[in-house]
Every structure is written in structure tokens, then in C-alpha cells.
Amino acid sequence: MSEEKKGVSRRRVLKTGAAGLVASGVAPMVFTRGAWAQEFRNNPTGAEVTLGFNVPQTGAYADEGADELRAYTLAVKHLNGEGDGGMLNTMQPGSLNGNGILGKKVAFVTGDTQTKSDAARDSARRMIERDGALIITGGSSSGVAVAVQALCQEMGIIFMAGLTHSNDTTGKDKKRCGFRHFFNAYMSGAALAPVLAAEYGTDRQAYHLTADYNWGWTQEESLINSTEAIGWQTTSAVRTPLGAGDFSQYITPVLNSGADVLILNHYGKDMVNSLTQAIQFGLKDRQANGKNIEIVVPLFSRLMAQGAGENIKGILGSTNWNWSLQDAGSQAFVKSFGAEYGFPPSQAAHTCYVQALLYADACERAGTFYPPEVIRALEGHLFDGMGNGPTEYRAEDHQCFKDVLVVRGNENPTSQFDLLEVVQEVPRAQVEYDASIFGGELGPYEVS
Amino acid sequence: MDAILIQFLNGLDKGGAYALIALGLTLVFGTLGVVNFAHGAIFMIGSFVAVAFRQLLTLERVELSETELSPWGTALEIRTPYALEWFGDFGNVLIDYSVPIAVLLAIPVMYLLGVLMERGLIKHFYKRPHAEQILVTFGLAIVLGEVARTFFGANPIPQPMPEAVRGAADIGILFGMAEHAVTYPWWRLIYFVFSLVVIGAVFAFLRFTTFGLVVRAGMSDRETVGLLGININRRFTIVFGLAAVVAGIAGVMYTPLLPPTYSLGMDFLVLSFVVVVVGGMGSLPGAVAAGFLLGILQSFAAMTEVKAIFPGIDQVIIYLVAVVILLVRPRGLFGRKGVMEN
Numbered sequence: 001m002s003e004e005k006k007g008v009s010r011r012r013v014l015k016t017g018a019a020g021l022v023a024s025g026v027a028p029m030v031f032t033r034g035a036w037a038q039e040f041r042n043n044p045t046g047a048e049v050t051l052g053f054n055v056p057q058t059g060a061y062a063d064e065g066a067d068e069l070r071a072y073t074l075a076v077k078h079l080n081g082e083g084d085g086g087m088l089n090t091m092q093p094g095s096l097n098g099n100g101i102l103g104k105k106v107a108f109v110t111g112d113t114q115t116k117s118d119a120a121r122d123s124a125r126r127m128i129e130r131d132g133a134l135i136i137t138g139g140s141s142s143g144v145a146v147a148v149q150a151l152c153q154e155m156g157i158i159f160m161a162g163l164t165h166s167n168d169t170t171g172k173d174k175k176r177c178g179f180r181h182f183f184n185a186y187m188s189g190a191a192l193a194p195v196l197a198a199e200y201g202t203d204r205q206a207y208h209l210t211a212d213y214n215w216g217w218t219q220e221e222s223l224i225n226s227t228e229a230i231g232w233q234t235t236s237a238v239r240t241p242l243g244a245g246d247f248s249q250y251i252t253p254v255l256n257s258g259a260d261v262l263i264l265n266h267y268g269k270d271m272v273n274s275l276t277q278a279i280q281f282g283l284k285d286r287q288a289n290g291k292n293i294e295i296v297v298p299l300f301s302r303l304m305a306q307g308a309g310e311n312i313k314g315i316l317g318s319t320n321w322n323w324s325l326q327d328a329g330s331q332a333f334v335k336s337f338g339a340e341y342g343f344p345p346s347q348a349a350h351t352c353y354v355q356a357l358l359y360a361d362a363c364e365r366a367g368t369f370y371p372p373e374v375i376r377a378l379e380g381h382l383f384d385g386m387g388n389g390p391t392e393y394r395a396e397d398h399q400c401f402k403d404v405l406v407v408r409g410n411e412n413p414t415s416q417f418d419l420l421e422v423v424q425e426v427p428r429a430q431v432e433y434d435a436s437i438f439g440g441e442l443g444p445y446e447v448s
Numbered sequence: 449m450d451a452i453l454i455q456f457l458n459g460l461d462k463g464g465a466y467a468l469i470a471l472g473l474t475l476v477f478g479t480l481g482v483v484n485f486a487h488g489a490i491f492m493i494g495s496f497v498a499v500a501f502r503q504l505l506t507l508e509r510v511e512l513s514e515t516e517l518s519p520w521g522t523a524l525e526i527r528t529p530y531a532l533e534w535f536g537d538f539g540n541v542l543i544d545y546s547v548p549i550a551v552l553l554a555i556p557v558m559y560l561l562g563v564l565m566e567r568g569l570i571k572h573f574y575k576r577p578h579a580e581q582i583l584v585t586f587g588l589a590i591v592l593g594e595v596a597r598t599f600f601g602a603n604p605i606p607q608p609m610p611e612a613v614r615g616a617a618d619i620g621i622l623f624g625m626a627e628h629a630v631t632y633p634w635w636r637l638i639y640f641v642f643s644l645v646v647i648g649a650v651f652a653f654l655r656f657t658t659f660g661l662v663v664r665a666g667m668s669d670r671e672t673v674g675l676l677g678i679n680i681n682r683r684f685t686i687v688f689g690l691a692a693v694v695a696g697i698a699g700v701m702y703t704p705l706l707p708p709t710y711s712l713g714m715d716f717l718v719l720s721f722v723v724v725v726v727g728g729m730g731s732l733p734g735a736v737a738a739g740f741l742l743g744i745l746q747s748f749a750a751m752t753e754v755k756a757i758f759p760g761i762d763q764v765i766i767y768l769v770a771v772v773i774l775l776v777r778p779r780g781l782f783g784r785k786g787v788m789e790n
Contacts, residue, residue: 058594060711062602236752241763245706245715246465248458248636249750249762255631256451257752272604272707280633280705282616307707309606323519331519338520 040370041156042132049104049369051076051356052133054124054148055162057112060243060269061140064303064348068138068162069110070341071349075356078336079106086336087357090329090385095364102363113139117147124148128157134369135160137355140348142166142215149178156447158371160355163320163348165267165299167218170399171438176445177371179378179393181358181400182351185219186433188298188318189226191404191426195316200261200294202231207259209250209274211266212239219265223298227263235259240270247274251281260288263296271297272307279311300407303346305419312409312419319405321350321387322420330387344417354386358393372445389428396435398442401428450620450630455747457619461636463743464643468698469716470723470735471650472691478667478730479684482570483578485585488717489592490558490565490692494699495708496596497557498550499605505531505543545610547704554696562692566685589713597710604707609635635704642701646694647736653690654732663687667730722770728783738781742766 044050053072056065077083081098088096100106109131111123120139127133136152137160139145145164152159153175161169161180165188170180196204206227210220216239224234235257240250251274254262262283266274278284278295286293300317323334323344333353337345345353362377363369379395391402407420473487507530512523531539542549569588573581608614613634620630654660666673666680673680699712706712723742727734748754749765761768779785 058597058602060602060709062597238752238755243711243715245712246462248462248705249455249747252454252458252747253451253750253752255454269604269709269711272606276606276707277705280614280616280635282631282633285615286628286631303603307604307606309608309707311606335520338518339522342522344519 042128042134044104044132044134044369047105048107049101050131050133051106051108051359052111052124052127052131052136053108053138053352054111054113054120054127054136055138055352056115056140056144057110059113059115061115064140064163064301064346065113065138067303067346067349068140068352071337071345071353072108072138072356074336074340075353076106076108079357079360083340084332084336086332087329087353087386090332091357091361091383092385093383094361094385096357096361101360102367102369106360109133113141113144113148115141115144117143120144120148121151124151125155128152128155133157135359137359138162138352139164142169143213145169145178145180146173146214149173149175153177153443154447156371158359158374160359162352162355163301164215165219166215167222167438168214168440170397170440171218172440174397174399174440174442176375176398176442179355179358179398179400181355181393182347183318183320183402183404183431184399185215185222185298186438187404187431188219189222190431190433191318191406191424192223192296192298192316193226193230194426194430195406195424196227196232196261196296197230199316201291204232204261204291205235205259205289206232206261206263207235207254207257208237208263208265209247209254210237210239211242211270213242215267216242216265219298223263223265232261240266240274243270245273247277248281250274251278251283254278254283255281255286258288259293260291261294261296263298265298267299267301268304269307271299271304275308275315276311284314300409300420301347302417302419303348305409306416313411315409316423317407317409319407319420320347322347322405322407322422323350323417324420324422325387325405327385327387327389329385333387350387357386358383375445389425391428394435396442397438397440399435401432403428404431450625451751453619453623453630454632455751456744457630457632457636457640459744459747460740461640461643461743462747463740464640465698465702465716465739466719466723466743467736467739468643468646469695469720470727470739471647471732472695473720473724474727474730474732474735475650475687475691475694477724478732479663479687480566480570480574482573483581483585484570485582485717485721486565486588486592486713487585487691487695488713488715488720489589490561490695490713491699491702491716492596492708492710492713493561493592494554494558494696495607495703495706495712496600496699497554497696498547498607498700498703499600499708501550501553502543502546502607505529505539505546507531509533544608547607547609547700550700551697554700555693558692558696559689561696562689563685565692566688570688571681571685589717593710593713600708600710602710604709606707607703609704613638639701639705643698646697650690650694651732659683659686719766722766724780726770726773726780728780730784731780731782734780734782741781742769745769 055068078086109127113120124136135158139162142164145161149159159178167184210216264274283293297317300319305312362374366373366377381393384390388402404426406424408423410421476484508527511526516524518524616631616633619632723738727738750762
């Protein structure tokens with residue numbers, strides 16, 4: 001009898017094994033939400049959740065940044081159940097009902113990117129470390145987006161990019177924590193090329209003036225590929241220094257180059273200046289190869305178009321979104337924004353507003369603020385009712401795929417805001433591409 | 449040949465702007481001995497005088513429509529410019545010619561601004577080292593830029609040129625070339641002529657007036673002029689105002705070529721200093737000659753044929769020339785011996 005008591009019974013082994021299995025396997029599944037609550041950076045434990053809006057408040061894109069901030073402020077109001085709800089009423093599927101995010105009231109802090117990578121990283125880090133921001137979102141430059149996205153990946157914080165158009169943001173520099181709703185240079189090229197062929201024919205000589213930095217290079221490459229695919233030839237691709245101001249010395253060689261299309265891979269102040277000066281040199285009144293010389297601005301923005309004044313009339317380009325769209329989501333946003341501020345939102349405002357709502361929606365669907373789960377909720381998410389038709393956050397590269405707008409500078413504007421006329425809403429299928437062509441690795445969900 | 453002619457013209461109008469800014473900068477350095485890094489900001493303020501004037505002319509009476517709604521559901525705003533209501537067609541002419549008219553407005557405004565800057569800030573740094581002068585004037589430039597951004601925003605504000613001079617002149621015909629072989633924007637040609645007129649006026653003022661004589665004497669030997677009982681400080685204050693006027697009206701006339709932004713001054717600042725250094729610190733003819741020289745070189749360096757041989761030369765040509773000239777002739781092209789040579 002005593003020997004039996006000293007030994008290890010089969011029943012005891014089974015009991016201990018079962019208990020071990022429960023402890024090591026089943027219990028974490030049951031208590032996961034509680035466990036996450038202790039484990040990730042800036043987990044909101046109080047009644048509020050803080051979002052970090054990192055936008056250019058000074059520098060060349062300060063006006064665009066101000067519009068982004070207006071949109072974020074409006075998004076926060078709508079998330080907290082104030083105002084008319086905007087796109088909360090139109091987004092499909094929608095899990096947001098105006099009681100904050102997961103029942104917590106939404107608060108926000110802001111940072112100034114200054115459209116400088118180092119300043120943007122500093123302000124993002126400050127919002128994460130000092131202010132407890134759970135996500136970082138916003139910005140008006142690809143360089144800034146790539147830099148802040150990398151920082152957020154290191155810190156395990158989700159980054160919802162603002163206006164960034166370089167292929168690299170969701171290409172070679174993509175990160176698991178980074179998401180881009182805005183379209184990119186490849187999509188601009190793919191959307192524009194068929195319209196250019198229809199408007200200007202397939203036998204054209206293109207001359208590129210390109211801003212000499214990352215975004216300019218990727219746009220030039222994309223536009224050369226897409227226009228050569230429709231039969232155009234590239235006469236020359238000239239790099240211009242960022243912020244050159246006077247582009248006349250780069251425009252004058254175009255006159256004698258034999259090119260009959262000038263493609264301006266410029267944005268912001270550079271776009272305003274190069275376009276204005278190209279028009280002043282009479283490019284649009286001249287002919288080459290027996291055809292009228294045309295000018296194309298692949299990335300248009302209404303805010304920038306205001307700076308170019310009458311010079312944008314008749315110029316073709318592409319844009320992510322325009323306030324004149326008639327779908328229910330766009331109209332709801334324009335109505336909310338216009339009533340709040342007295343003028344329509346820009347494409348930068350639209351993309352930022354949508355990003356804020358998509359993040360909140362993903363948290364609701366994931367049932368947690370835990371970043372890896374929110375990322376999984378965003379990956380491959382299909383939604384509609386937020387402008388641009390049915391949209392998907394592609395899981396492979398975190399790039400949103402949706403319809404792209406080809407626009408033309410309005411010849412007969414009815415108001416100071418009616419600057420761009422939508423020529424075509426190019427369907428998503430036409431601008432889609434294989435995620436692997438731009439390389440890059442998303443990296444891990446969890447960060448140590 | 450046509451490509452060379454057009455790049456040459458381009459260099460001339462570019463050089464005109466450089467020369468005008470550098471002229472004011474040189475006047476201030478030559479008289480007051482101050483290295484004024486806020487001079488580019490004065491050019492920028494001048495451009496915003498044109499903007500403000502046009503905004504004043506296009507002030508609108510806003511009425512709310514009783515029947516129509518805006519896209520966001522509020523009453524539609526119907527806007528009518530006061531200038532049209534009050535002056536009819538003449539109001540349209542005023543708006544159309546707002547840039548040339550703003551030149552007249554800018555003269556007193558910029559003069560006052562220059563005097564205020566000199567009396568309020570710069571004079572306290574006359575006897576300080578150049579490094580301190582650079583720091584304080586650079587700080588002032590940043591402040592002026594931010595003030596402009598606060599009032600006018602960060603986006604460029606387009607300033608249309610008068611309708612009569614929009615478009616391009618057929619210059620090639622004058623040189624026996626085919627029609628439309630060489631065309632050049634009218635406004636750029638006007639700017640070149642304008643810069644020549646202003647430069648000529650400044651030189652004539654300094655050369656043929658008693659005031660100019662005293663200033664030139666003061667530039668050579670300030671102490672001796674003071675011993676003669678002449679209040680040279682007051683005259684130098686006026687010179688600072690004059691330099692501000694030159695930069696300011698240059699800024700006004702440049703607005704149709706480059707829509708003004710708050711950062712315009714910084715864009716021109718470094719270039720202007722290179723022009724002054726290449727021309728010779730304190731030398732007025734040097735500033736003008738170097739302005740045109742560097743403008744022309746910059747223009748030719750951007751030619752496709754040149755860049756094919758020296759890739760990227762367009763972005764460094766000005767600094768390359770500056771390095772070479774300073775190595776060969778440290779006082780600059782027209783600099784006086786001993787002035788800023790070390």
C-alpha cells in the first residue's frame with residue numbers, strides 16, 4: 001500500500017498534464033484581451049483614447065496641413081457623436097455609432113511635421129512618448145511619410161499616412177504598421193495614360209521636368225512606363241532642384257527639343273511655378289511635330305491649383321478625390337466640412353478624415369486597441385461609402401485600391417473652389433498592380 | 449542659334465532680378481558696413497505689397513442668395529467686387545494693371561519699412577561683429593517670413609500680369625529667324641528693361657546729386673565726412689530706405705513671374721549673396737555685372753547639351769563660379785582692395 005502512495009499514479013499524471021495544457025494553451029485564448037491590455041504601448045486605460053495628428057503646420061505645405069487638421073477635428077467630432085455624423089452615416093460596413101472608439105471618448109494631440117523628415121519624426125515621437133498617442137496620422141510628403149512610418153514600426157504604433165504619392169510608401173519602404181489611403185504615382189500613370197491617348201493621340205514626344213527627390217523620381221518612372229506603353233516616346237527627362245522657384249531655364253530648352261508634350265512631375269509650389277512659367281512662355285500656343293504642345297500635371301491638388309490661377313485651365317492631371325463627386329459618402333463629407341468651415345475640403349482633408357474613421361472602425365471590429373489585431377482588421381478590409389466607390393486595403397502592401405480621378409483644370413469655373421473638372425473616374429481594376437513589383441517587406445506584427 | 453538666343457534672353461531677365469537685389473544689398477554693406485541677411489525678405493515683402501494691393505482692389509461685397517444653396521447646404525454667397533461697383537470698367541482696368549500700379553504704392557511703403565528696420569534694429573548692431581549682424585538680420589528675415597505667412601498663408605498667390613502683355617513676343621524675327629523660332633514672354637522682357645531703368649536711376653542718383661556725392665564720400669571715408677559736419681548717419685538711413693525700395697519694387701514686378709510665398713526671400717537670399725561676393729563686397733558696378741553674369745551662366749548651364757557633358761552642372765554652376773573667382777581674386781570682380789578680402 002505504502003509503495004502505491006509513494007509512486008506517481010497514472011491518474012495524477014493525466015490530471016497534471018491536463019492542467020498544464022489548460023495553463024499553457026487554452027487560458028491565453030480566454031484571457032487574451034486582458035493580457036493585451038498590459039502589453040502594448042499607450043494602451044488607453046482611462047476614459048479617453050488619444051490620437052496623434054502629425055501635419056505640416058509651418059513650411060511650404062502649411063495650408064494643406066491646416067486643411068488636414070480641420071478634417072481630423074471634424075472626424076473626432078463625428079466619432080464622439082457630435083455634428084451630423086458625416087461619413088459615419090455612409091460607410092459600409094460601419095461599426096461606428098458616435099460613442100467614441102470602443103466606448104472611449106476620442107481626444108487628440110497635434111504635431112508639426114514642417115514637411116521635414118527629422119522634424120516629423122521628432123513630433124511623432126513626442127506625441128507617442130509624452131502625450132500617449134495611440135496612433136500617428138497625417139502628413140503631406142512622401143519623405144515624411146516614409147520616415148514617420150519607419151519610426152512607428154519601431155515603436156509598435158499604427159501610422160495612417162496622409163497625403164503621400166510616392167510608390168515607395170507602400171512599395172520598398174512599406175511597413176506592417178503603415179497604411180496609405182491615398183493613391184500613388186503608379187496609379188496616376190495607369191489612370192492618365194488611356195485618357196492622354198484618347199485626347200492627344202498615341203504618337204507623341206514627351207519631355208519630363210521632374211522634381212529631384214524620391215517622389216519625383218517614382219512619378220517620372222511611372223509616367224514614362226505608362227505613356228510609352230501607349231506609344232509615346234520620351235524625348236528627355238530633366239531633373240530640377242526642389243524649390244527652384246524660377247524654372248525658366250528648364251522650360252526654354254523644351255521649346256527647341258522637338259517634344260510636343262511637357263509633363264511636369266512637380267507638386268506644390270514647384271508645380272505652381274513651373275506651370276505658370278510654362279504657360280507664360282507660350283508653350284500651349286505653340287506647335288511641334290505638327291501638333292499643339294500640351295502640358296500634363298500628373299498630380300493635381302485643388303489647393304495648389306488655386307496658386308496657379310488661370311494657368312491650370314485645360315491642363316490634364318489626376319487626383320485622389322474631388323469635392324464635386326456625387327456619391328453619398330463624398331456629399332456627406334462635403335456637407336459636414338462646408339457647414340463647419342465655409343468652404344469645401346481638399347483631397348488631403350478627405351484622405352485624412354477617412355483614415356481617422358477607418359482606424360476607429362478597425363478598432364471596433366477587432367474589439368481591441370492592440371495594434372497587431374487592429375492591423376489584421378485593416379488588412380484586406382473591403383469598404384464603401386467613403387468616396388471613390390468600393391475600396392480595399394490590400395493586405396500585401398497596405399495600399400488602398402479604389403477608383404482614381406482624371407481631372408482637367410476647369411475652363412469655366414462657377415466659383416473660386418470649382419477649379420477641377422472630373423474627366424473620368426477610372427475604375428480600380430485599371431490601376432491595380434502586383435504588390436511585388438515595388439519590393440519591400442511589411443515586417444512583423446509584433447515589435448519587441 | 450535659336451536655343452542660344454533664348455537662353456541668353458533668359459539669363460538677362462534672371463540676371464536683372466539678381467542685380468536688383470544685390471544692388472540694394474551692396475548699398476547697405478557699402479554705406480553701413482552691415483551684412484543684411486534680411487534683404488531677401490524685403491524683396492518678399494515687396495511682392496506682398498502687390499498681393500495686398502490686388503486684394504484691396506478685389507474686395508467684394510458678399511450677399512447671401514435667398515434662393516440658391518451652396519453644396520454644403522448654406523445660403524450661396526454672391527460676390528461683387530467693390531472696384532467694379534464704384535468705378536465700372538475703370539475698376540477692371542485698375543485690377544488688370546494692379547502690378548504696375550503697386551510699384552508706385554511700394555515706393556513709400558518700402559522706404560518706410562527700410563527706415564524702420566534701420567532705426568529700430570540694424571543701427572544697434574553697427575559696431576558689432578559681422579557674425580552678430582548676420583544672426584540678427586537672419587532672425588529678422590525669418591520673422592518677416594512668418595508674419596507674411598500669418599497674413600497671406602503658405603500657398604503661392606498668383607498675380608496676373610496685365611492682359612495686354614500676356615503671351616510671348618516673337619524675338620526671332622528681329623534676328624532674321626523664322627516666325628516663332630524664338631519667342632519670349634513679354635513680361636520677362638519688360639522686367640529686364642525695368643531692371644535696367646532702376647539700376648540706371650540708382651547710379652544716376654549717386655553720381656549726379658549732392659546727396660549721392662556725400663554718400664559716396666561716406667562709403668570711402670565715413671569719419672572724414674563726419675568731421676566736415678555732415679550728418680552721415682541720417683543719409684545712411686535714407687540709403688537703407690532706398691535699398692529697401694529697390695528690392696521692394698523688384699519684388700513687386702517679379703510677382704507675375706513667381707507667385708509670391710512667404711519663403712520667397714529665402715529663395716533669393718543665398719543667390720544674392722553669392723552675386724555680391726562675386727561682384728565684390730561694396731561694389732555697385734560689381735553687383736550689377738555679377739548679377740547678369742551669373743544669371744546668364746545659370747541659364748546656359750541648364751541647356752540639355754551642356755548637361756549631357758556635365759550632368760548636374762545647372763545646380764552648382766553659380767557656386768562653382770564663386771569658388772573659382774574667390775580663389776583667383778578674393779576681393780571679387782570689382783571689389784576694392786582690402787574690403788572683405790580675408
